[in-house]
Amino acid sequence: MDRPQKVQELQNLAGISEAQADAILAAHGDRLEDAVEAYLAHGAEAAARMPATAGVGGGADSDSDGAADSTTGLRRRHGGRDGARSTHDTASSSSSLSSTTAAASSRADSAPDRASNAGAVARPTANVQLLWLVVSVITLPFQLLAVGLRSVWQWTPFGRRRGLLRAPAPSSVTADAAAKAAVALYRERFGTAEGPAWYPGAYRAAIEQIKQSADPLLVVLGDPDTDADAYDRFCRAILNSPQLAAFLQNTRAVAWLGHVSHLEAYQVARLTRAQRFPCIGLIACPDGRPVVIDTVALRDDEAARLHRAETRPAAATRRAGGALPEPGPAAAAVAETESEAATVARALMSRLEAAYAPVALALAQRQRDAAARAAARQIRAQQDRAYQASLEADRAKAAKRAEAEAAAAARAAALAAQQVEAAAALARETARRARLAAAFGDPAHEPAAEAGAVTRISFRLGSGQRLVRRFRLADPVQTLYDFVDSQPESLVPLHAKVSLYDTFPRRELTDRGASLAATRLTNATLAVDLELDEPAVAVDA
Known part of the structure; x- marks a missing residue:
């Protein structure tokens, strides 16, 4: 298969544009299967940027790059297990011949590409090229015969069950709608209470879910359009069996159902390398990337046993005229055939459990x-x-704490300021009284008695002591207050508030600017009232 055919095949499989298919194919070394697997696992844009690696599930050979090589690649993937199954398959020899012939055709088609790639390193000799040409000419009829046989084979129902699928025609149905349609058909045929709890969405959404939960994904692929009877038998005997329900419960697997007549299910069938339909594939993400663990399907002998398990009870009922057979050998035969379905289901699940056991340890470790x-x-x-x-x-x-410290500092600053102000006021008051004491203590300051316009004032203190002095009538009343303040602190305390009262009639001398003559203080006796005021701030001596 040359490169344009690969691009066209990838375009049909994935339903993408030719440019996207060409970019994805180039990113994976023109290997078609790797390109399809990368597209299914990561999408078109991510697959186009990925380097060329082995596809999901591994085991893809560089020669397995076309749809004709799917069966050959699958046999390499499953190895001896499929070889053992082929002993029970009456038509496996013809299928193997067809697959081998198709693989030879694909290798012959891709030989020029490999030769051209190798020519970049070392140009083959003329003898080798001539030998290759002779072999190609000799095998050309066989290649054409293989292609023709494969074209006829893939349209037969048996060929479709053997995995020789043809890409579905382009459709406007989305992957999510196709998956829901498959589940709806299943529920319509078997009821809502039967079978697994199918994932209600597309395959990619299911993959994203198991990436988060680290649980496996159980993929069921069928083709009811080709062989509805075989699909129904598989659903009744396997999908509705308690063995599958126990497997889903023990592994916490997510179940997804798809029909290969839809594009996404067809792509999943290519990804899982399914050979027969219906089949069950098991996918896990132990390292964050989807890996196909195994794909199992009914062998021919198991399919025959399921067919007998359904046809024998019907035949016995017809022989009994529509009624159930009476107890006896016939009823025992019916019971025996009914148990064959459970036996087939156990055998199928045992193969799936054996393949899942090693991966379960990795998933459990990842969950831990x-x-x-x-x-x-x-x-x-x-x-x-x-x-x-x-x-x-x-x-x-x-x-x-900072607020308290700031408040304390503010209080301390205010207290210090008050103390400074109190000390300054005390100093000023002390200096004033010292000046007054010096002035009134000087005898020359007191006017003589014989001088005119002189009055004699007597001051009566609260302690009973009297102070007598002469003043000029022209002196203001403030002179009387200054005289009292000039007295020693023992008589008039430093912080005392002095008030002078005329005794008869009693009146307080508040107009300190008025003269003594205007106040009519002639030879008067004044009462001294001392109101002691404690200083607002204590000042250390």
């Missing part, structure tokens, strides 16, 4: 690792929350 990581994240989150709470508490305490 994920649980450990989740627990570690939860512990870290709790520690972070506790640290943040402690940090916030420390910040609140620090802010409160």
Whole structure:
């Protein structure tokens, strides 16, 4: 198969444009199967950027790049297991011959490409080229015969069951709608209570789910359009069996159903390398990428046993005239044939369990690792929350402490300012009284008695002591207050508030600017009232 044919084949399989198919094929070294598998697993854009690697599930050879090589590649994938099954298959020899002939044709078609690639390293000699040409001419009739036989074979029902699929015609039905249609048909035939809980979406969505949950994906592929009876028998005996239900429960697998007449299911069939239909494929993501664990289908002898299990009870009922057979050898035969369905289901599930057992350990380890990581994240989150709470508490305490310290500092500053002001006021008052004491203590300051316009004032203190002095009538009343303030602190305390009262009639001398003559204080007696005021701020001596 030359490169344009590969591009066309990939375009038909994936339903993408020619440019996308060409880019994906080039990214995978012109290997068609690797390109299809990469597209199914990662999508068109990611597959076009991926380097050329072995496809999902491994085992794809570089020569297995066309639809004709699918059966040959599948036999290499399953090895001796399929060889053992072929002993029970009456038509396996013809299928193997067809597949081998088609593979030879594909290798012959791809030989020029390999020769041209090898020519970049070392140009083959003329003898080798001549030998290759002779062999090609000799085998050309056989190649044409193989292609013709394959074209006829793939249209037969048996050929479709053997995996010789043809790409479905392009359709506007989406992958999600196709999967839901397959499930709806199953529920319509067998009821809502029978069978697995099918995943209600496309294959890619199911893959994304198992990537998150680390559970396997059980893929059921059927072709009810080609052989509805075989599909129904498979559904009743296998899909509705308690053995499959137990397998799904034990493995926590997600079940997905698809019909190969739809594009996505056909692509999944290519991915799982299915040989027979209906079949069951098991896919897991142990390392985050989908890997095909195994694909199992009914062997010919098992399919025959299921056919007998359904036809014998019907024949016995017809012989009994529509009624159930009476107990006896006939009823025992019916019971025996009915148990064959369970035996076939157990055998099929045992093969699937044997293939899944090694992968289950890896998936279980991945789940344990994920649980450990989740627990570690939860512990870290709790520690972070506790640290943040402690940090916030420390910040609140620090802010409160800083606020208290700032308030204390403000109070201390205010107290210091008050103390400074009180000390300054005390110093000023002390200096004032010292000046007054010096002035009134000087005898020359007191006017003589014989001088005119002189009055004699007597001051009566609260302690009973009297102070007598002469003043000029022109002196203001403030002179009287200054005289009292000039007295020693023992008589008039430093912080005392002095008030002077005329005794008869009693009146307080509040107009300190008025003269004594205007106040009519002539030879008067004044009462001195001392109101002791403690200083607002204590000042150290």
